[in-house]
Each structure stands twice: as structure tokens, then as C-alpha cells.
Amino acid sequence: MKIVTGGIAQETNTFQWEPTSLSDFTKGSSSIARGQEILDLDGTGGIYGGIVAEARRQGVELIPTTYGQAVPGGRVSREAFESLRDEILAGIRAAMPVDGVLLGIHGAMALEHSDDGEGPLITAVRELVGPDVPIVAPLDLHTNLSDEMMGEATAFVGYKEYPHIDMPETGRQAMQILIDTINGNVRPEMAYVRVPLIAPNQSMV
Template sequence: MPIRIVTGGISQETNTFQWQPTTLEDFQRGSSAIHRGEDILALEGTGTVYGGVIAEAKRQGIELIPTTFARAVPGGRVTRHAFETLCEEILDGLRRAQPFDGVLLVIHGAMALEHHDDGEGLLLRAVRDLVGPDITIVSPLDLHTNLSDEMMALADAFVGYKEYPHIDTAETGARALQILVETIRGNIRPAMAHVRLPLIVPNQSMVTTWQSPLKTAID
């Protein structure tokens, strides 16, 4: 039988100085979107995380089971109603998909909620509590993530973008699925560590595609 991977997620980058909250309607407005079920698979061929995930799943013969993926443009804290609605949709999809071998949870890494600073940690906790300790969870992340101890404790691996601007989103999705599948097959055993540096770096200094110092370091 093919490896069965359940996927979904919530992606929003929060500016806590923005007084206006991000509502469920904001996840459905403009360039934002809520993809449910087969709508996720319709992202095949796009230069998105899911474009890379789907291509890699097809290449390896992996069965990809979509739940709900919601994305909103950067904004204020996500309302409790929006988060709990979307989180429950993902959890319901996980329940209906059982049994499965792993979870690919697509998140941004810097989502804050009206009632909790660590939105991704709360989402990962809900998923981990449902699937148990033995199911592998891997998440692709924006390199601007605000990585928490809770997130580190709950996921098996995070796979971050390497480029800013983010021209490698599809490649990141493919790498995340590769790591997930190789872990399930027992070929690798991911280990993670992180260190918080006492630095605040302006975005202009983080450009990797055409501007030093990071471009020079990467090259």
C-alpha cells in the first residue's frame, strides 16, 4: 500500500501592532483563500508550497489526503473564532482520514491569536494530541518564523524557505515531503535544535537573491 499523508494548515503572518484583527472572512478575501479537500490538490503546478508537495507526492507514489488549508495576508491577530473554526476543520479531516502514516502541516510560523501568542504552537498541540506521539509531523515554514519551544517539542521536523524574497516555496514543499516520507520509511531520524540570537535584523538586510551580505554568504 502507498504511504498515506494527511495535509492541511493555517498560514498567516501576524503584526501585533495592527489593531484590526484577522477574521474568518479575511481568510476568504482578496488574495487570501480557504482551500478544502480537492481544492488543495488543484494547486498542482503552481509555484507554491503545495505545488511542490503535490509534484513530489506524485513522483514518489504517495497518497496525499487533503483536509483544509487557509491562508490570509499579513495582518492583526487572528480571532479565536477564525482559528478554532479552521483548526477544527483540520482535525475533523484527520479523524476521517485514519489510518495514515504522517502529517504535513503547512504553516507560516509567525501567527499570533487574540487569545494566544503562539498560534502555530496551539495548532500543533491540537494535531499532536489527536494523532499521538508515533505519527510523524513535518511542517514547511517561512524563514521569518517566530519559532517557539512548544513548536519544537511537537513537530518532528521544520523545513524553512532559504530565499528572501521567497522564490523557493515549491522547492521547500517538496523537501518537506521528502523528509516526511524518508522518516516514515525509517531511512532518517530528524533532530532539531534552535538558538535565539540577540539580534533584530531589518528585512532589507535579509535579501538573499540579489543583495549582499546574505547573497555573498550563500554563494
């Protein structure tokens, strides 16, 4: 079984006027991991700590592409998004054919040119791998789900804890669901309803 992985993760504050540039993905605690650097995240406290561990536990061939993670900030610039997206797509293209895709995304990313940052990424991956290859991703619990995200992905798995102490576990669950989908053990179905509600910060604790 061959699964390819990569992603772009950033939490956008649309009230911040200065965009998040490509260089912002390499400053401070932000980072761009490529290839083996993604696999080296095995056992860490983020989603890839669980993704890589579960893939290895189940004997899956996990092919890493590019994973860009930036601290919360303004909308991601077109240059940054397209550069990271194209790296991910190139990695997937080089690995094809693949049995599944696991994307490392946040769920609340916005772009200079789009309020939905994850939807265009998932769509680009879907157009490359075709309609039958499952795409699964873990998400933050305050994700801004879009019709595009729901229409192009196979399954999402959300964090349940705040602070996010369950990120590795969520990564493991996402990998397990992807493997089960590939093996035909499950057939994920997703639905969502937009609730006209803004929750106060205290409700997130």
C-alpha cells in the same frame, strides 16, 4: 503510505489592532482551500505546488483537509483559528490511521489569545495522531519558533530565498523528509537557540 495535509498560514502584524477574522481568509488573494482544491494546487508557486507534486511523484496517498491562507494582518481571531483548526482535525480524524502529517503553516502567526499561533495547531494535531506519527512543515525564514512548536513537530524546513521563489522546492523537501522519516531512512533531530538580535530589513534581502 497515507499522508494527510492541511494548515493555517498567516503572517501577523501585532501592531495592527484589528484582528484577522474568518471572513478575511476569503478576501482578495486570501483563500480557504478544501479537499480537491488543495490537490489542484499542484505545480503552483506556493508550498503546495511542491507538496502535491512530490507526493504524486512518489506514489503517496495524499489526503487533503483544509488549508486557510490569509494576507498579513492583525492577530487571528479565536473564532477563525478554532474554526479552521477544527476542520483540519476533523479531516485528519476521518483519514486515520495515517502514516504522517504535513502541515501548511507560515511560522509567524499570532492569535488573539496567544502570541504563538502555530504551536497550538501542531499540539492539537499531535494529540490526535499520537506520539509516533511524524509531523513535518515548511516555514517562512522569519518564523517565530516556540518551545511548543519544537516540542510537538518532527521536522521543519525553512525557505532559503527572499523573495520566496523557493516555496515549491521547500514543499518538496518537506514531503521528502516526511516520507524518509516514515520509511525509517532518517530520524530528524531539531534544536534552536534564541539570538538576542533584531535584524534590519536590509539584512533580509
